[in-house]
Amino acid sequence: MKLLLISNSTNPGEPYLSHPGQQIKDFLGARPVRALFIPYAMVTGSYDDYESRVETRFAEMGHHVTGIHRCDNAANAVEEAEAIVVGGGNTWALVHRVHADGLMEVIRKKVLRGTPYIGWSAGSNMACPTLRTTNDMPIVQPASFDTLNLIPFQINPHYTDVQPEGHGGETREQRILEFIKVNPDIRVVGLRESSMLLLDSGRLRLIGNPKARIFQEGADPKELSAEDDFSFLLQ
Amino acid sequence: MKLLLISNSTNPGEPYLSHPGQQIKDFLGARPVRALFIPYAMVTGSYDDYESRVETRFAEMGHHVTGIHRCDNAANAVEEAEAIVVGGGNTWALVHRVHADGLMEVIRKKVLRGTPYIGWSAGSNMACPTLRTTNDMPIVQPASFDTLNLIPFQINPHYTDVQPEGHGGETREQRILEFIKVNPDIRVVGLRESSMLLLDSGRLRLIGNPKARIFQEGADPKELSAEDDFSFLLQ
Numbered sequence: 001m002k003l004l005l006i007s008n009s010t011n012p013g014e015p016y017l018s019h020p021g022q023q024i025k026d027f028l029g030a031r032p033v034r035a036l037f038i039p040y041a042m043v044t045g046s047y048d049d050y051e052s053r054v055e056t057r058f059a060e061m062g063h064h065v066t067g068i069h070r071c072d073n074a075a076n077a078v079e080e081a082e083a084i085v086v087g088g089g090n091t092w093a094l095v096h097r098v099h100a101d102g103l104m105e106v107i108r109k110k111v112l113r114g115t116p117y118i119g120w121s122a123g124s125n126m127a128c129p130t131l132r133t134t135n136d137m138p139i140v141q142p143a144s145f146d147t148l149n150l151i152p153f154q155i156n157p158h159y160t161d162v163q164p165e166g167h168g169g170e171t172r173e174q175r176i177l178e179f180i181k182v183n184p185d186i187r188v189v190g191l192r193e194s195s196m197l198l199l200d201s202g203r204l205r206l207i208g209n210p211k212a213r214i215f216q217e218g219a220d221p222k223e224l225s226a227e228d229d230f231s232f233l234l235q
Numbered sequence: 236m237k238l239l240l241i242s243n244s245t246n247p248g249e250p251y252l253s254h255p256g257q258q259i260k261d262f263l264g265a266r267p268v269r270a271l272f273i274p275y276a277m278v279t280g281s282y283d284d285y286e287s288r289v290e291t292r293f294a295e296m297g298h299h300v301t302g303i304h305r306c307d308n309a310a311n312a313v314e315e316a317e318a319i320v321v322g323g324g325n326t327w328a329l330v331h332r333v334h335a336d337g338l339m340e341v342i343r344k345k346v347l348r349g350t351p352y353i354g355w356s357a358g359s360n361m362a363c364p365t366l367r368t369t370n371d372m373p374i375v376q377p378a379s380f381d382t383l384n385l386i387p388f389q390i391n392p393h394y395t396d397v398q399p400e401g402h403g404g405e406t407r408e409q410r411i412l413e414f415i416k417v418n419p420d421i422r423v424v425g426l427r428e429s430s431m432l433l434l435d436s437g438r439l440r441l442i443g444n445p446k447a448r449i450f451q452e453g454a455d456p457k458e459l460s461a462e463d464d465f466s467f468l469l470q
Contacts, residue, residue: 008404043413090413121404132373137410138380139367139417145376158404169243169356169393175372178278178325182374 001112002027003150005127006120006196007157007208009088017057017120019194023207024118025061027198028083033116036081037065040097041089041122043139054087078106081115088121088157091134095126096142108148117150121157124191128154133179133188135172151199152186153233154179159190159213176215184217187233197230204230236347237262238385240362241355241431242392242443244323252292252355254429258442259353260296262433263318268351271316272300275332276324276357278374289322313341316350323356323392326369330361331377343383352385356392359426363389368414368423370407386434387421388468389414394425394448411450419452422468432465439465 004027006020017024028035035058039050051067058065065085071077078084084107086094098104111117119127125134130145133154156176163171170178176188191197195208206212211223214233224230239262241255252259263270270293274285286302293300300320306312313319319342321329333339346352354362360369365380368389391411398406405413411423426432430443441447446458449468459465 043416044409093413093417132375134373135404137368137370137414138373139414141380145373169370174279178328179372179374181278182328
C-alpha cells in the first residue's frame, strides 16, 4: 500500500500545494500519472474550480488529475484510477458524499490493492479508521463516522500548539486527550503543518521539519521527528 | 421560556464561572434555587469533581446544584428540577450521553414549560436545533446530531476572529460560512467569549461587551451589540 498523508495543502504566504509539491511528484514517480481527484470536501467553492486549481499544480509536476464529480460512473472511475487524490476542505462534507455515493469501500479496496493514495487535511483524515479526529465543523451528518481505515491510527491534521490569546476554549492537545480517553485503543498522530506521513513498502515515516506529536492513552505524549521510524503505529 | 446561554465558563486568568456569575445569580432570582447540573460534557475529569467545582460557585451566589449522574432516576430528576444547568466540555460526549439516557425530549419539554435553563459552551450548543456548530472534536458518535431545539438558530460558542499565526486551517468565519452554505435556512450567532444570550419573556438579548456576529446565507455577516434587539432570531 502506498499512502502520502499531508497535514495541510499550503503554508501561509506560499503558493497552493507548494510545500508538499516535490513529495507528491516523487510519490507518483517518473511516469506521468492521471490521478482521480475527489473534491467533495469543498463547500463554498465549485468542484470545477477546485479541480482546476489542483490540476494546475499537478501539471507543473508532470502529472494530471480528473475530478470524480465529472465522471459518469464514479465507482468505475475509482476502479480504473492510476492514483487517488483527496483534497482538503470540510471533512464532514467529504465523508458524507463518499458514503452517499457508496464509494468508501470501493476506494478502500482499490488502495489496498496498491493504487497510490494522496490526501491532505480532510483527505488525510479520511484515510484513518474514522473521522473522529477532524478539526472541522460538523455541518452535515454523514451516514457513518467510519472512513477508509487504511491505517490503524488517527491523524489530526493542522496540529497546533498555539492557543490564541484570550481564548478560553480547549487546546488541540486537550481535545486529543479527550479522544484517547474515550477511545483508549487508538493512537493519534498530531501532524503539524508543513509535514506529512509516507507509507511505502510497509514502512511509515514522517517527512518535514516539524516533529509529530503521538498520543496514546496511559502514556505521555511523545514527539518524534523525521529521523524516527513510525512503523510501530501500524501494529 | 427562560434561557441563559453563555459562550464560555471562564475568561483566561479569571476564577471559574466568574464573568457570568452576576448574570447567573440574577437569572435564577432572589429565592435560593437547587438546580439540576448535567456534567456529561466532562471527559478527562470526574463528574463529581465537576459538580463540586460548579457547586462552589453557585453556593457563593446563594444557589445550589445537584449532579444528574448521582440521581437514581434521571428523567424524574429533570421533571422535578427547579432549574437545569448544563456545563461545558466536549459537546459530542454530552449529546451522546443525553441521547443514550433518553433525556433530550424530557429536558426539552421541561424547559418549554418554563424551567430556567443555563448552559455554557457545550451547554449552549445543546439548546440549539443541532450540535452542528460545535467547535469540539467528534470523539464519540451520538445517536443523532439533533439537540434540544429550544431556539431556532445555532450558536457558535467561543467565537473568535483570531487565526493563529502560521496556521493554514480554516478560520472560524470560514467554518460558519460553510455551515450556512449547506444549511441555508438556519442562522448562526457567533458568540464571542465573555458574552451570553438571555431569552426571557419572549425577548432575546445579548449581554456582555463583545458584539455578536450573525451569519445568514445570502447576506453579509452582521455585528450586533448588547444595545440591539436580537428577537428577530426567534422568528
